[in-house]
Amino acid sequence: MRLENVWLRYHRRGPWVLRGIDARISPGEVAIVLGRNGVGKSTLLQVAAGVLRPGRGRVTDRPARVGWVPERFPADQPFTVARYLTGMARVAGLGRAAADEAVHSWTDRLGLSAFRSVRLPELSKGTAQKVGLAQAMLRPPGLLVLDEPWEGLDAATRELVPELIDEVLAAEGAVLVSDHRGETVRLPAARRWLVADGALSEEASAADETIAVIEVAVPAARVAGTVARLRAEGHQVLRVRSDAANAAPQARPAEPPRSAGAARPAEPPLETAGEPTAEQPAATDAVVAPAAGEAR
Amino acid sequence: MSALVRIRLAGFLRTGRAVAPLLAGLVTLGILYGGGRAQPAEAYGVSAVVLFPVLAWQTKILLDVEPDVQRRLAQVTVGVARERFAGLLAAGLAALVTVAVALLFPWPVGGVSGPVDPGDRSIPVGLALGLWAHLLVVPAAVALGALASRASAGGAGYGVAVLALGGVGAVVLGLTGSVAPWLAPPLMATARTTAGDAAALTVLGLSGWALAWSAAVFGGYLWRRRAQG
Structure with missing residues (x-):
């Protein structure tokens, strides 16, 4: 997938949040999007996921199946966990049996089994975030976009996130992930995209560098x-x-x-x-x- | 996409927010039919007029029930165009259910009567004209409600303003002698037609007018959605 000279602002007369971003990510690659609060990390991820449309420039070769985990899962919905995930699996194109199987598999794996019949508004922040993670993985995505995926997760699930990323990469998918908690040290081979002043620069991979303390x-x-x-x-x-x-x-x-x-x-x-x-x-x-x- | 339509309708029904416009519609119809019996075509013409703002409001509520982030999740999953079409389709289906209630309502409460005078229309013809009048209202009301929805209008105040202006404007601009009747959907003209002489050419012309108006407002909705991102 390529971002070609992408500019974006939220209002016609508003300031540009992204300014001429050029980036490319290939199948099997993971990139960590870094930067201070408010520099446009989430905006960049949403452009990559197809949620936001660039004001100028374009995004090309985006995989057909995109999984997006928003920074805050929208838990204010009148569904139970199982019904919501089944509905999203059907929306993603899975048949009834496949949807049920995927929901069972992911709720088990993410420790959501006990919450299947719990309504979304009653979930804690971390549990709701797991539902957000599950809905993105119901169909194996060609591009997985994770916006602060570790936020609110328990230790066991935090360990699981790199595992899920590895699975997407192994299936020739690409992954974009933002993080301000330092959890991405679990992804040593990841590319590092730094967003500042609306521009994107790429740092050399930590794996290629000599580290000083x-x-x-x-x-x-x-x-x-x-x-x-x-x-x-x-x-x-x-x-x-x-x-x-x-x-x-x-x-x-x-x-x-x-x-x-x-x-x-x-x-x-x-x-x-x-x-x-x-x-x-x-x-x-x-x-x-x-x-x-x-x-x- | 049918799965997305189902999830939208389920969200609308499960939150209980469907009750308010339904009650408003029933109260309005109760007042309308409480005054005495009328010929079906005439009564349905007026019923369609009063249902227009109710259906637009119902559409706005249905589209606003879904959190913004959930709408974006749906966009990522099925694409922007399908997500928008699914919302409109769900609103259209909900409007058809309300229309069905409106068409059935006058019979048990004795709001309509069969032909009395020799020149009166038969009940099937009256029903057909009533159905036509209501179906004409559905796309126009869904389009106005969509334009007033949060995803299109932005702030809640703008949405209410669009809804109020659209609802009042449809009646005021549709009055006989209006200087710009084409700015509004042909609700009043349709009511006059169902009460008077419903020539085939008039029916076709009003249908085209209603569809053109709806298409223009749908275009405005899609443009606003695109502008809102």
């Missing part, structure tokens, strides 16, 4: 923001740990937040595969591997 000390209160910013810029945050030596009184807030780290200073450093929380020590060291393009 930088240790950064930040005030504890800014840990979450710093980690999020580093990840948004494409860096891989390896871990966050407390640093008692740097936690000098003048650098310490008047009353540090009651935190697991502060209460257990001897605890080993936090591994940061998950999102850091407010429960951080007063001063921390973040260990960062730079983005592939900056590691030269």
Whole structure:
């Protein structure tokens, strides 16, 4: 699939969100779309999926079957999980028996079996997100577009997402995925598309680069923001740990937040595969591997 | 695409939002037929006029029930054109059910009578003219409701304005002596025809007018959908 000089804005006189995007993704490839909040990652993914039509330029060679997992699954619908998924399977062109089989298979695999007869508005955010994932996979897609697919998912399902991606790639499908949680470290062979100021640039694959590790000390209160910013810029945050030596009184807030780290200073450093929380020590060291393009 | 039509209709019925326009239609018909008996063709002509805004409102509700993201999911699955056509088809089917209710309504409540005077039309002819009058209203009402839907009009305020202007304009511009009757669907002209002399040429002309008006408004709807993205 190719995006050729794609421009997009939401209103006739509004600012351009995408400006002259040129990109290509081939069968068997996965690309991670990175960038800060509001730069147009979701917009780019929706253009690729065929949800949004470019104002200028065009998208060519889009596979016939596209699976799209939106950032927020629309759970405000009067259906149970099973009825919704069966309906979407029928909409995707599956016969009754094939639809039932696909729904059973995917609800089992995504841990939704117990929720089949639960109405969509009653689902938690994470469970609703699984339904969103299931509807995209009911028919094997030639292009799978995942907009923050890890958002709200439990650990087991988070592990499952790269597995699903691998299956799509193995069937000669292509995958586009956005992520601001750093979960895409699970996709080391992925191409990395960076969206900034409406333009797209491609970073060299992390697999092709020598990685350097930088240790950064930040005030504890800014840990979450710093980690999020580093990840948004494409860096891989390896871990966050407390640093008692740097936690000098003048650098310490008047009353540090009651935190697991502060209460257990001897605890080993936090591994940061998950999102850091407010429960951080007063001063921390973040260990960062730079983005592939900056590691030269 | 039939699966998408079914899922749209199921969503419309299961949310219970189908009840409001149905009740409004029944109340309107009750008032209409509560005043005494009339000849079927004449009564149905007026029934079609009063049903126009009800059917347009019903269409808007049906199209608005589906969350925007779900509509986009459907687009990704079946394509943009099919998604739009499925919505209109679902609205058309729902409108036909309401029309069927409207056609049956006057009989049990004694709102219509058979021929009384020698010049009166027979019941089958009256029924046929009534069916024609109602079927003429369906595409026009679905087109107006679609144009007023959230996916086309954008904000809720714009949608209500389109619906209100379209509903009132269809009656006002259709009055005898109107300066621009062609701006509205021929509801009033159809009612006058069913009450008077329904010549074949007049019936054909009004049918063409209604279809042309509906096509123009459907075109506006599709253009708005395209502009809205």
